[in-house]
Amino acid sequence: MIKLLIHGCHGKMGRTLSQMALSGDAFAVAAGVDKFPDTYKTPFPVYGHIGDCDGQAEVVIDFSRPEALPPLVDWCRRMKKPLIVATTGLTQSDHALLREASGTIPIFQAANMSLGVNLIMDLVAQAACVLGDHFDIEILEMHHNQKIDAPSGTALALADSVNSAFSGDKRYVYGRCSRTQRRDSAEIGIHAIRGGTLVGEHQVHFIGTDEVVEIAHRAQSKRIFAQGALEAAAFIKSKSAGFYTMKDLMLEHSAVTQLYIEEEQALVTLHGLPAGDAAANLFVALAREKINIDMISQTAPDGGRVVLSFTLPLRDADRSEQVIGQAGIPSSRIDIRRDIVKLTVEGPGMARQTGVASRFASALTRCGIGIEAITTSETKISGCVDASCRDSAANALTEAFGL
Numbered sequence: 001m002i003k004l005l006i007h008g009c010h011g012k013m014g015r016t017l018s019q020m021a022l023s024g025d026a027f028a029v030a031a032g033v034d035k036f037p038d039t040y041k042t043p044f045p046v047y048g049h050i051g052d053c054d055g056q057a058e059v060v061i062d063f064s065r066p067e068a069l070p071p072l073v074d075w076c077r078r079m080k081k082p083l084i085v086a087t088t089g090l091t092q093s094d095h096a097l098l099r100e101a102s103g104t105i106p107i108f109q110a111a112n113m114s115l116g117v118n119l120i121m122d123l124v125a126q127a128a129c130v131l132g133d134h135f136d137i138e139i140l141e142m143h144h145n146q147k148i149d150a151p152s153g154t155a156l157a158l159a160d161s162v163n164s165a166f167s168g169d170k171r172y173v174y175g176r177c178s179r180t181q182r183r184d185s186a187e188i189g190i191h192a193i194r195g196g197t198l199v200g201e202h203q204v205h206f207i208g209t210d211e212v213v214e215i216a217h218r219a220q221s222k223r224i225f226a227q228g229a230l231e232a233a234a235f236i237k238s239k240s241a242g243f244y245t246m247k248d249l250m251l252e253h254s255a256v257t258q259l260y261i262e263e264e265q266a267l268v269t270l271h272g273l274p275a276g277d278a279a280a281n282l283f284v285a286l287a288r289e290k291i292n293i294d295m296i297s298q299t300a301p302d303g304g305r306v307v308l309s310f311t312l313p314l315r316d317a318d319r320s321e322q323v324i325g326q327a328g329i330p331s332s333r334i335d336i337r338r339d340i341v342k343l344t345v346e347g348p349g350m351a352r353q354t355g356v357a358s359r360f361a362s363a364l365t366r367c368g369i370g371i372e373a374i375t376t377s378e379t380k381i382s383g384c385v386d387a388s389c390r391d392s393a394a395n396a397l398t399e400a401f402g403l
Contacts, residue, residue: 002237003030005057005081007072008064009046010034013086017063017226018042027230030057033064055079059233066090073101082106082236086113086229089149102243108236110246111153113228117202117217118246121161124204124215128165135208137162137170138189142201150192154202159188162204256347256356256401261394266317267337267372267384268293269309270329275301278327279308285323291316295342295375295382309373311342311384340372341390344382345397351378363400369393 004021008014009032021027022043031053032046047053050072060076061084062069069087076083085098088111098107112118128137139162141155151174163170170188173179183189200219205212219225228246235249273279279298286293295311312320317336324334350356357374360381364371369392372384385393397403 001026001028002233003028003056003058004233005030005053005060006032007050007060007062007068008034008087009042010036010039011063013063013222013225015040016222017061017229018044020223020226021230027233035064035068050075055081057081059084059237061229061233062087063229066094069094070097073097077101077104080105082233082239083108084229084232084236085109086225088153090153099243102241104241106236106239106241106244108232108244108249110228110232111157112200113225113232113246114217114219115228115231115246115250116224117154117219118250120202120204120215120217121158121247124158125161125165127204127206127213127215128162131206131208131213132165133185135206135213136183136185136187136189138191138205138207140191140193140203140205142193142195142198144198145194145196147194150194151190152192152200152202154200155190155192158202158204159190162188251348251351252353256345256350256403258344258346259394259397259401259403260344260346261390262342262344263387263390264314265311265340265342265384266314266320267295267309267311267340268317268320268324269307269335269337270324271307271333271335272305273308273329273333275304275306279306282308282324282327282329285327286312286320289319289323291320291323295373295384297373297375311340311373314338314340337372337384339387340384341387341393342382342384343393343397344380345401346380348379350380357381359400360397363396364393367392367396369396 004027006014006018006029009018018029021029029044031044032042033050033053034046037046037048059082062072063086066087066089082105098109101107139155139158141152143152159172170186173187173189175191199222203214203216205214232249235252236244291312293310293312297309299307317338321334321336325331345360357376360383361371369385369389374383
């Protein structure tokens with residue numbers, strides 16, 4: 001059970017968060033802080049200032065106001081408590097304060113705690129990359145009539161995600177009532193609507209010639225933001241000092257999402273290949289023959305020689321041997337395994353999660369499966385095993401990564 005301190009506990013989000021935290025067995029509310037501590041009766045103590053708290057909580061969640069941030073950060077640093085900042089309307093100095101504090105404690109900050117909103121952050125960036133300057137981009141956000149900041153922090157975060165596809169070259173235009181010139185392609189329009197009890201809606205419009213692409217998110221309850229904050233609390237509790245976002249949380253859950261199996265593969269190993277341009281010349285010759293190679297690895301030069309290995313489709317093994325021979329490499333230095341299966345695990349979260357290669361190798365070695373070759377990238381690990389081990393290797397990796 002994770003003990004929480006809710007900063008801003010009597011606000012709308014604070015009350016929603018405390019109700020959800022107390023409704024299950026995973027969380028407890030050790031204390032709350034609010035400018036008006038006696039507004040509501042709660043089953044936990046509520047203090048008027050963060051400095052009055054005794055530090056029994058394990059994680060602090062902030063749904064208050066930006067002006068309350070400095071003393072909160074100072075307290076969390078002194079008490080060595082992880083801090084989740086879900087307050088919107090932060091200034092550049094606020095962000096700088098959080099970045100600086102993340103050097104000593106875990107800081108989790110998000111303009112919007114909804115998993116769905118953070119998913120569309122990635123979607124709008126992808127759309128911007130594909131559609132480019134051929135489409136005008138306009139962002140519309142709608143919230144209840146009590147919301148103070150405009151545009152919302154989420155709208156600005158969406159604009160930043162879109163702008164990342166343009167290396168930050170787009171400029172933001174807030175409304176158009178005072179403008180008397182035509183729109184140009186360097187703009188991202190951002191518009192705010194306030195009314196009634198709207199929880200929150202964000203729309204990103206990519207408007208082209210004769211077509212419009214819309215990506216939208218509609219919040220139907222404040223519970224989605226509280227749920228995101230609770231997931232962030234579970235995520236950050238055991239983290240070391242650093243700055244974390246919803247992307248880190250989402251990627252941790254998607255470290256490995258796919259397993260690919262490629263049969264009828266061959267593993268080519270060239271021993272004692274001259275260091276220098278020999279490998280490049282060989283790759284050119286193979287490409288000329290339309291032979292596709294993968295899993296390329298090379299040792300560091302030793303005495304002017306290297307060991308080079310790569311995989312290719314089994315159907316191309318004989319032809320590749322001819323190409324290699326024509327490159328002047330003697331057959332005594334060529335080793336081709338024709339009974340190989342290539343297994344690949346892949347996932348976006350691998351770029352930020354340690355230990356994936358260890359789990360990959362350990363899963364196979366526990367089953368007595370030898371790895372003939374292995375290569376990695378930020379989001380992918382591939383390994384070659386004997387074809388006779390195909391099923392047992394696939395089962396081992398499936399179990400190891402919960403696929």
